Amino acid sequence: MNKLDSALLAILIKDARASFADIARQLDISRAHARTRVQALVESGVIEQFSAVVNPEKLGKVVSTFIDLKVTPARLEPIANELANCPEVVSLYIMSDLQSLHIHTLTDSYETFDAFVRQRIFNRPEILFVDCKTLMSRVKNRRGGARL
Structure with missing residues (x-):
């Protein structure tokens, strides 16, 4: 990576649809x-994909919630995979x-979020906290760029 590549990435992060002519x-x-x-x-x-950034509020997804779970280590990956497949979950990370x-x-409402946690999180002995x-x-929010 050089300065040109960094500048090029900055353009594509702002607008992944920028044409080669615009970039040039x-x-x-x-x-x-x-x-x-x-x-x-x-x-x-370095570039994994070109994608659209969707405004969740325009889709009716107005409740943005962050959940931290402590899980029995033996069940960490199975629970992570199960939750990652839920439509309510937009990102999920296993921590260090x-x-x-x-x-x-x-989610579109607190009621929908409540139903999600009652069905997927509450009353599971492998979820400790x-x-x-x-x-x-x-x-500030990330619109493209590094996934770190």
Whole structure:
């Protein structure tokens, strides 16, 4: 990665639909060179995919909740896989202590969220601890870029 690649990535993070001509104009390079650099970034795995960023509120998903679970280590992966398949779960991470899951859910109402936790989380002996917080406001959010 060099400065040109970093600048190119910044353009694509803002607008993954930017044409090679637009990229070339912004970076003062040829369209062919822009295409070659993008293809190289894709082939090297730096760019994993081009995708749309969807506004969940426009889809009626207005309740954004973050859940931290402590799980019996032997059941960590099965529970992670089960929850990851739920439509309410938009992201799920296994944390470094190897007993915690960090989960982000989007639902259309508190009632829908309540039904999700009652069905999937409550009354499960392998789930040892639950911490749950609902988003009040976004100050900064990631629209593309590193998944770290």
